[in-house]
Amino acid sequence: MFQPNMFESPHLLDMAHKTPENELEIIRDMDEFESKSGTDIMEAPSGDDQEDPNQRPRKKQYHRHTQHQTQEMEFFFKECPHPDDKQRKDLGRRLGLEPLQVKFWFQNKRTQMKAQHERHENSQLRTENEKLRAENIRYKEALSNATCPNCGGPAAIGEMSFDEQHLRIENVRLREEIDRISGIAAKYVGKPMISYPYGTPRSLDLGIGNFGTQTGLVGDLYGAGDILRSVSGPTEADKPLIIELAVTAMEEVIRMAQAGEPLWMPSPDNSTEILSEDEYLRTFPRGIGPKPLGLKSEASRESAVVIMNHVNLVEILMDVKQWTSVFSGIVSRAVTLEVLSTGVAGNYNGALQVMTAEFQVPSPLVPTRENYFVRYCKQHADGTWAVVDVSLDNLRPSAISRCRRRPSGCLIQELPNGYSKVIWVEHVEVDDRAVHNIYRPLVNSGLAFGAKRWVATLDRQCERLASAMANNIPAGDVGVITTPEGRKSMMKLAERMVLSFCAGVGASTTHMWTTLSGSGADDVRVMTRKSMDDPGRPPGIVLSAATSFWLPVPPKRVFDFLRDENSRSEWDILSNGGLVQEMAHIANGRDPGNSVSLLRVNSANSSQSNMLILQESCTDTTGSYVIYAPVDIVAMNMVLNGGDPEYVSLLPSGFAILPVGPTHHGGGIQEAGSGESLLTVAFQILVDSVPTAKLSLGSVATVNSLIKCTVETIKSSVGGENA
Incomplete structure (x- = not known):
């Protein structure tokens, strides 16, 4: 039977109050020690003193260290906090101190560092405890307002599984967080983020059937909630802008991957597809801004069935080392600058990364194209995964870019027997005037940097990886192996x-x-x-x-x-x-x-x-x-x-x-x-x-x-x- 205080943990909530008094005294003593920059030494009584019980003990003497002595020992402490006898003697001889003075200074310094470390940990635990208290309160309030998915009336908590309870509570929290981020974003971009589509009501309305696919309201938002689960980013001002760009780019790439005419028009010889720029601007009025002067647009789309399951494909695209290795002929350099979200449920669903990459053609006569962008990965309701990129050049002050990446990426659909269908969309704006004349037809055709090259490379590399993972030696392999x-x-x-x-x-x-x-x-x-x-x-x-x-x-x-x-x-x-x-x-x-x-x-x-x-x-x-x-x-x-x-x-x-x-x-x-x-x-x-x-x-x-x-x-x- 459900208990009202099921989310409370008395041990966790009392964690911040477990600091002993003597520990606090140590901290105060260490602060006093830090201000004196010296060492206290109690002189041991001599044999005669020990025989006379009426003899008053010698008074404690305080030896103040010079600034030079303190600095030298501080420097040595950074390299070696636990010096041995020989090191203490050498250090004392160099500084004019007794080995015992050096020993006591290092003991006191270690105690001080330990106390400071524990004080910092206590502060962190106290902060984390307050967050847990607030979260527990939100959980209980959300549960008290829960509605029955069948009749719409108040729900008896005992009728729902714990997973259902958690998902309903999580949905409320995500809505609150999205509202908060939307408000912040509106201050910087002058407009709210994507509104809830189809007039979704504000109540807890996730149906039971949605739990298995992990969709619902968050899925309607193209996964914005998943980004917000663990978002931490470059600056507070940049976070809402990055999130808005990523969510909008996800929606755009999905529509571009699935659209036909009039957005994509066949070329005169019906060999390729051509993006209609006028239709594109009408379909996607929001974006990364108008095309800068001097840049031209390149857009292409390609699809293929590759011999790799969707999970491994997503991992390759989201792991910068694997991505660079698989596409080594296209990606000459790539760095993940910051991970804003690692995803949920142990996979890359909702992962968000700020990256920089340099794209190349295997020739010294074609300049590379460098992009600063955000990469967003999302699993959608039909089981399709999408990985999209969009440039963040507008976040870099006075950045002059020769190449800007409009929403680009791929859709990955799981097929039987370990295969996947990939639809790739590549859309950039670039200044290619430095390309050598003999390579200009190749670059203009899109074969140099376009979707066809990405998909062809992926297809070939998937076959190579499948061959590398084979446990037996195929009949086609011959020779000394x-x-x-x-x-x-x-x-x-x-x-x-x-x-x-x-x-x-x-x-x-x-x-x-x-x-x-x-x-x-x-x-x-x-x-x-x-x-x-x-x-x-x-x-x-x-x-x-x-x-x-x-x-x-x-x-x-x-x-x-x-x-x-x-x-x-x-x-x-x-x-x-x-x-x-x-x-x-x-x-x-x-x-x-x-x-x-x-x-x-x-x-x-x-x-x-x-x-x-x-x-x-x-x-x-x-x-x-x-x-x-x-x-x-x-x-x-x-x-x-x-x-x-x-x-x-x-x-x-x-x-x-x-x-x-x-x-x-x-x-x-x-x-x-x-x-x-x-x-x-x-x-x-x-x-x-x-x-x-x-x-x-x-x-x-x-x-x-x-x-x-x-x-x-x-x-x-x-x-x-x-x-």
């Missing part, structure tokens, strides 16, 4: 190689590279950095060179030529004319071009030892990569036996192949299209194994010559006379 552990270690090493390549091939300004002048060619970017403590890189000076150029050849032909071990000796100086043999092969998806290989180069010169090369090739409808790195034979044997690949040194080089623009059949690398390609070539080479050495101009000239020679060889091998 004999155990599932060895297979996983080799794939993990290849993943690190791809991440390292993508991080150094783009035009990001945040990488630890220094551009050198006088490289000898305007279209070749040469950079250097010192590698010292990174276990995944050999120590010394590492030189990187990258260039991009146009080829009058279909992308698929270039990709097949570069990944084929039989044609490798035509362009790879490492092979030195030797025979290249594939020792291991791991298939990474439906396309035969997606694979990880271990190649052995049999030197044509009998006096030279053979060499191993780790290579990963990957392709999708928007681009492809061939990335490789020489590996040590001993280290690679350890990896093939299932060892940790993190400490294997890698210096990846390779190629990024992109179409010049979309084809009439949807665009991408699989179709011949216009028969033109954009190829980026990048090398990372250790030029000196001594990190303190200075880079010579001869090393720069050698690397520059290497990359130009490789480019000319590829042009002559696959480009024909027109290259």
Whole structure:
């Protein structure tokens, strides 16, 4: 039977009154001690004094420390609060104090710090206790006003389960919190937040049927309540603005993902969809403000069915490390600045994060796009999850942005057998005038940064992850790999190689590279950095060179030529004319071009030892990569036996192949299209194994010559006379 005081906890409520009197006295004594900056020492009585009981005890003497002595001991205390005998003697000798004086000072200091810490904890407990008292009062008041969902009359609490009681109470609390935040937001933005739709009454009206889906009034608000559960943010003034933007962006992305004409219109050749800007402004009058002068709009939408369940997809998108890893070809850098809400019920439902990210095309000729935005994740009534982004540039004073992210994101719908349907919406406003002319058609088409590239990358990476998690060795895998552990270690090493390549091939300004002048060619970017403590890189000076150029050849032909071990000796100086043999092969998806290989180069010169090369090739409808790195034979044997690949040194080089623009059949690398390609070539080479050495101009000239020679060889091998 329900008791009126079921929410009260006498032990919890009395917690603040448990401080003993002697503890308070210690605190007062410590305050007095702090003001004196000295040490009290009681001198021990001598043997004669002990024999005479009538002898008056010697008076306690107080030794005042100088400011210098106190400062020195304070500094030492920060480093070592518990000095041993030797340290006390050394410190006392340096400061002109007895070891006993030093010992007593440190004892008193530790007591003081403990008392201050306990006083701070008591203050926190007292504050938390007051919050619990107020919450208990709200709970009881809400329960006393509860109504029966069937008849509308007063509810007998015994008729409801505890979960139902808690949800009803929680709904009241969320309404109060939303009203409070709405009032704050109105002061800053001059308008209230989203009102309750459909005239929802103010009473406790959650139906019993809503409890299973965790929806109801909060769901009608596109999840604003979930944000407010644990919101804490940059400033009090920014919180309501961020919440309003996130909730509005969630509503906008859902509608844009599901809308048809007239919002989305087919292109003249029916190959893509085009967003009608006039219809967009009429449909979504609220937003992040008008388009700034000098920026142009880019909007795209794409959908696909991927081999991953919805829970894992949401986790990838909300975990910045996984997100950067999966989309390494698109995201060159990403940081979560602050987590405003971690979500509820042990998942990301209601999670809210303030982030910054830099988006790239794998070429030094295309500037990166940097965004400062909020990311909001929400589970909706039909089981669909949505993850949306929207720029927060208006919260940064005097911020001049070259790229602004209007509400963008994806809807994830669960399908049987571990599959998910993803609908992706990408909508930005950007100044792309710095893009090189040969990449401008690709960028203008949306294949460079648009939804098609995000979805194609996600689809390919989902297949790769599914392959990596396989517990058995598929029949398509051949070679020296004999155990599932060895297979996983080799794939993990290849993943690190791809991440390292993508991080150094783009035009990001945040990488630890220094551009050198006088490289000898305007279209070749040469950079250097010192590698010292990174276990995944050999120590010394590492030189990187990258260039991009146009080829009058279909992308698929270039990709097949570069990944084929039989044609490798035509362009790879490492092979030195030797025979290249594939020792291991791991298939990474439906396309035969997606694979990880271990190649052995049999030197044509009998006096030279053979060499191993780790290579990963990957392709999708928007681009492809061939990335490789020489590996040590001993280290690679350890990896093939299932060892940790993190400490294997890698210096990846390779190629990024992109179409010049979309084809009439949807665009991408699989179709011949216009028969033109954009190829980026990048090398990372250790030029000196001594990190303190200075880079010579001869090393720069050698690397520059290497990359130009490789480019000319590829042009002559696959480009024909027109290259």
